[in-house]
Amino acid sequence: MKTACYLISLKWTNQLHNYQKQKAFVLCMLLTCSMIGQEAFRNPNLSTEERVKDLVSKLTMEEKASLMFDQSPAIPRLGIGKFNWWSEALHGLANNDSVTVFPEPIGMAASFDDQLVYRIFDATSDEVRAKYHEGIRNGKENRRFLSLSVWTPNVNIFRDPRWGRGQETYGEDPYLTSRMGVSVVNGLQGPKDAKYRKLLACAKHYAVHSGPEWSRHRLNLNNVSNLDVLETYLPAFKSLVMEADVRQVMCAYQRLDDEPCCASDRLLNTILRDEWKFKHVVVSDCGAITDFYTSHKVSSDPVHAAAKGVLAGTDLECVWEGYAYKNIPEAVSRGLIPASLVDQRVSLLLTQRMDLGEFDDDKLVPWANIPFSIMNNDAHRKLALEMAQKSMTLLQNKNNVLPLLKKQKDSNYWPKCR
Numbered sequence: 001m002k003t004a005c006y007l008i009s010l011k012w013t014n015q016l017h018n019y020q021k022q023k024a025f026v027l028c029m030l031l032t033c034s035m036i037g038q039e040a041f042r043n044p045n046l047s048t049e050e051r052v053k054d055l056v057s058k059l060t061m062e063e064k065a066s067l068m069f070d071q072s073p074a075i076p077r078l079g080i081g082k083f084n085w086w087s088e089a090l091h092g093l094a095n096n097d098s099v100t101v102f103p104e105p106i107g108m109a110a111s112f113d114d115q116l117v118y119r120i121f122d123a124t125s126d127e128v129r130a131k132y133h134e135g136i137r138n139g140k141e142n143r144r145f146l147s148l149s150v151w152t153p154n155v156n157i158f159r160d161p162r163w164g165r166g167q168e169t170y171g172e173d174p175y176l177t178s179r180m181g182v183s184v185v186n187g188l189q190g191p192k193d194a195k196y197r198k199l200l201a202c203a204k205h206y207a208v209h210s211g212p213e214w215s216r217h218r219l220n221l222n223n224v225s226n227l228d229v230l231e232t233y234l235p236a237f238k239s240l241v242m243e244a245d246v247r248q249v250m251c252a253y254q255r256l257d258d259e260p261c262c263a264s265d266r267l268l269n270t271i272l273r274d275e276w277k278f279k280h281v282v283v284s285d286c287g288a289i290t291d292f293y294t295s296h297k298v299s300s301d302p303v304h305a306a307a308k309g310v311l312a313g314t315d316l317e318c319v320w321e322g323y324a325y326k327n328i329p330e331a332v333s334r335g336l337i338p339a340s341l342v343d344q345r346v347s348l349l350l351t352q353r354m355d356l357g358e359f360d361d362d363k364l365v366p367w368a369n370i371p372f373s374i375m376n377n378d379a380h381r382k383l384a385l386e387m388a389q390k391s392m393t394l395l396q397n398k399n400n401v402l403p404l405l406k407k408q409k410d411s412n413y414w415p416k417c418r
Contacts, residue, residue, distance in 0.1 A: 039078075044360045051359070052350045056343055064346045065328035068310075070283070070318035071144065082142045083353060085248075085283060085316060089121070089150040089188065089199075090168055093128050096145065100127060100380040105153065105180070107391035109170040114183040116387055121187025123380045125198045130370045133362070148356050149200040151250060151283070153184040155236035156209050163211030174232055178239035185244035190367065192245060196357040198367050203240040204250035205285055207267055208233045217287065218295040219254040229256075234271070241276045247352055248281045251314060253288050260296050262288045268313035281348050284309065286318040289325065303327040307336035315345045 040046060040054035056064070058078060066073050070085040088094035091102040102108070102120050111117075128150065135146050155177050158166040170180040181203065190198030208221055208229060224233075240246040249272060251262035261267055262284045272278045292298050292305035299305040302324040309317065310328065317325040331337045357365035374380070394402065 041354075042359060044364055048351055048354045051354055052347050055350055056347055059346070061329045061332060061339065061342065064342050065325055067346050067349055068316055068325045068328065069323050070286070070316055081358075083149075083358070084142055084144045084147040085149045085151075085200075086286075086318060087128070087145045087147045087150045089124050089128060089152045090154070091120075092124055093131060093150075094145060096131055098375045099131065100124070100376045100384055102384045103387050103391050104167045105170050106158070106167045108387055109176060109180055110393045111387060111390035112176070113387075113390055114179045116383070116390065117180050118183040118187045120383050120387060121184045123187075123383055125188045125190065125367075126370050126374050127376075127380070128199055129367045130372050130374050133368050133370070134372045148358075149202070149248070149352070150188060151202040151204055151248070152188065153181050153201070153240075154204055155181040155240060156205055157232055157236075159210050160212075164213050165211070174235040177236040181236050181240050182244045185240055185246045189244070189247065194366075196360075196365050196367060197247065197352075197355045200247040200281075200352050200356065201244075202248035202250050202283065203237050203246045205252035206237055206249050206261060206272070207252060208256055209252035209254065209261075216253040217291050220258060220296075221254060221256050222258060224256070237272075238276055241272070241278045246280070247355075248283050249278065250283045250285055251288060253285050253291060255296060255298075260288065260292060260298060262314045263292065263298065263308045263312040265312060273313065279348075281315045281352055282313055283316040284314050284318050286320060289314065289317045290319055290322065292324075303331050303334070304336065307331040310337050310341060310345060315348050 041051040041058075043051065055078070059067070059075070063075050066075075072083045072085070074080060074082045091104050091108070093099045100123065102124070108117055108120070128148070132142075132146060132148055136142070140146060153170075154165070154168040156165075156169050157174065157177065158169040158172050170177040185201040185203070188199045188201040190196075208224055209216070210233075212219075237249065241249070251264075251268065254261065256264060256267065259266070262282075268282055272282070289305055289309045290302070292308055293301055299308050302322075305324045306317075306327045309324070310331070317323055328337065328342060332339050332342060353359070357368060362368035
């Protein structure tokens with residue numbers, strides 16, 4: 001095709017007398033030829049839907065299954081690189097050096113300042129992008145904690161201090177958690193009208209996941225009222241989906257009314273996709289799919305666990321080792337899952353990767369060109385300090401120490417503060 005285009009360009013060029021016109025015409029034709037010969041999924045001028053459809057059509061069933069792992073391997077024959085879905089940015093990019101460390105979310109919640117939260121996570125996403133691209137340019141691979149998908153924020157409701165993970169949340173109030181969560185997602189993902197997502201944020205853990213931690217892999221919550229589910233545990237997830245267009249929702253480990261959350265038709269389809277119109281990716285908490293047959297005992301083996309997860313709407317499996325989703329090809333061959341449904345799940349995953357700009361030249365992606373000098377810079381440290389100051393909370397006002405009197409020196413009051 002390229003050769004034919006080149007010959008046509010020469011034919012028409014010979015009919016042009018002006019040298020500059022000939023030169024311009026050849027350049028134009030060669031550019032057109034290169035686009036014709038390009039794989040459709042590599043063509044940034046096509047829609048994401050067209051590009052994803054082309055790429056999915058080129059994949060084998062085994063390759064499709066591998067793209068549904070949180071540590072997705074490379075597919076060299078198509079030039080597709082590794083992609084890891086698990087990074088963290090709870091209060092700054094986690095498990096990395098040279099980053100700005102902001103206060104914990106429970107402290108941010110005490111500020112009641114959702115605009116400041118937005119600025120903090122806008123700064124965080126700048127650092128994630130800068131750190132990631134600097135690493136890639138220096139020969140590092142996309143890996144856990146060095147990727148563009150961050151499993152943040154945690155919008156679970158913190159009702160019991162014995163849980164042990166309350167510091168990750170924005171407290172016990174559904175409305176405050178919703179407002180803070182929306183600001184987090186907007187800061188991480190970037191402007192909604194931008195061509196490329198800055199990062200992929202994730203609303204976790206869906207749903208009614210507020211401890212205890214020790215029994216989460218076998219817990220069955222079958223006594224939570226529907227009113228409590230709808231008015232306490234779901235509002236933040238609803239806001240992140242419908243207002244912030246969060247790109248990922250993580251289903252939780254435990255069962256809710258006898259069904260594992262990652263296999264719950266009510267949670268994943270009736271509420272999330274049908275009622276809230278969620279159109280992106282559902283990821284499992286790490287080990288939640290293998291829990292189907294190891295602890296919840298709702299599946300007989302890895303093949304049936306994979307089928308249950310895919311059928312329910314869990315697009316991506318995270319696990320420490322031994323992916324149940326590796327058995328998807330067998331589940332398809334045995335008629336447990338239609339191949340078309342696997343295509344649908346993989347398409348959702350590839351859409352997110354396309355929207356990050358992974359398949360395009362970095363020159364086309366503004367976020368890929370954020371300078372490394374932004375890491376832990378003065379402006380970001382000032383944001384951290386401002387939030388730390390605003391997160392201070394008075395637990396006791398013994399003898400009416402506050403409010404301070406302007407005529408008194410501050411030093412007179414410090415010994416009284418506890």
